[in-house]
Amino acid sequence: MTTSAKSLELSGSQSAPHLREDLLTPRFYTTEIEKAARTSLDEQRPAFEAMLGEMEADYNRNHFDRKAPLDRLGSLKPEEKVAYESYLVRSCVSEFSGFLLFKELSRRLIKSGRPDLGRMFQLMARDEARHAGFLGRALKAEGISLDLPNLSGKRPVTWFPLSWVLYSVYLSEKIGYWRYILIDRHLKANPENSFAPLFDFFEPWCQDENRHGDIFNMLIRCWPRIRSGFRGKLLSRFFLWSVFLTHSLTVCERGEFYQLLGMEPSLFDEEVMRKTNDTSRHAFPWVFDLDSSDRYMELRDQLVDTFRDIKNADGLIAKLGLQSRFASLLVRQFFQPMVPCVESVE
Numbered sequence: 001m002t003t004s005a006k007s008l009e010l011s012g013s014q015s016a017p018h019l020r021e022d023l024l025t026p027r028f029y030t031t032e033i034e035k036a037a038r039t040s041l042d043e044q045r046p047a048f049e050a051m052l053g054e055m056e057a058d059y060n061r062n063h064f065d066r067k068a069p070l071d072r073l074g075s076l077k078p079e080e081k082v083a084y085e086s087y088l089v090r091s092c093v094s095e096f097s098g099f100l101l102f103k104e105l106s107r108r109l110i111k112s113g114r115p116d117l118g119r120m121f122q123l124m125a126r127d128e129a130r131h132a133g134f135l136g137r138a139l140k141a142e143g144i145s146l147d148l149p150n151l152s153g154k155r156p157v158t159w160f161p162l163s164w165v166l167y168s169v170y171l172s173e174k175i176g177y178w179r180y181i182l183i184d185r186h187l188k189a190n191p192e193n194s195f196a197p198l199f200d201f202f203e204p205w206c207q208d209e210n211r212h213g214d215i216f217n218m219l220i221r222c223w224p225r226i227r228s229g230f231r232g233k234l235l236s237r238f239f240l241w242s243v244f245l246t247h248s249l250t251v252c253e254r255g256e257f258y259q260l261l262g263m264e265p266s267l268f269d270e271e272v273m274r275k276t277n278d279t280s281r282h283a284f285p286w287v288f289d290l291d292s293s294d295r296y297m298e299l300r301d302q303l304v305d306t307f308r309d310i311k312n313a314d315g316l317i318a319k320l321g322l323q324s325r326f327a328s329l330l331v332r333q334f335f336q337p338m339v340p341c342v343e344s345v346e
């Protein structure tokens with residue numbers, strides 16, 4: 001991954017609010033479409049048809065009202081405004097990245113003679129386009145226009161093998177579900193912190209992400225070999241660890257947005273990880289053992305602190321020392337104990 005410091009393509013009355021492209025910026029992806037077209041639905045046909053029926057029913061058809069006003073309710077200090085806008089841009093790019101991947105998969109699967117799978121991806125692309133569009137409208141209310149089609153054409157597209165896409169998209173849908181629902185629950189309990197009408201839309205929104213995650217769980221089951229043996233354990237370990245790490249660095253290190261909502265970033269991050277890890281028991285052969293010890297979270301704290309120190313370090317020697325500490329913490333966290341998932345044993 002590159003760490004170039006190019007600003008996102010923004011237009012409008014305002015310049016980019018500290019939005020640099022780096023390791024933590026959402027990416028655009030593509031995969032082995034020919035292989036995806038060979039997905040055998042034989043075993044999963046009843047589950048597939050049930051899910052397709054739910055997607056066609058389109059429960060959220062009227063939820064994302066294009067006319068609903070999304071102007072902020074309260075005024076924010078300049079640094080708070082930056083935190084809110086950065087959150088919106090990041091979320092919008094991430095939703096749009098999902099839209100592009102699903103749209104491309106849909107188009108090429110239909111072309112490869114798989115209208116069934118193509119239709120499913122088309123319906124998921126529909127949802128992600130709505131999500132990105134809604135976030136885009138909230139940004140517009142802030143005076144910022146994101147030129148998404150142009151942005152996607154200019155940024156590199158990362159290629160992933162199909163198994164990686166299945167694991168990572170499953171996780172990003174489920175972690176997205178937990179993020180939206182936990183913010184929603186917090187704001188319902190603390191309505192004085194809900195400073196933007198956008199948050200009122202999160203509950204049915206997160207159900208879209210939950211459904212997408214279930215569809216990816218079903219797709220993972222169509223490829224039993226990616227869930228078995230050493231490969232299944234390695235894929236589970238790598239994707240849980242990397243998705244959690246990205247989440248921790250984003251939430252804890254750029255925690256201003258969550259503080260603005262009256263949340264403690266590290267507690268929010270921990271709860272999202274625990275819930276996502278538990279949910280993944282239904283899909284992955286292994287998950288991290290987060291219940292027997294606090295070691296995983298302790299390493300998370302040390303990683304976040306070291307990441308912050310690297311950014312503030314003066315001098316090459318100090319930076320190199322911190323980077324090697326960061327690398328050793330990464331390795332230790334990566335190898336934390338896992339537990340097999342009874343439900344997913346075939």
Ligand SMILES: [Fe+2]
Nearest residue numbers: 095127128131
């Ligand atoms: Fe989404």
Ligand SMILES: [Fe+2]
Nearest residue numbers: 173208209212
């Ligand atoms: Fe989604």
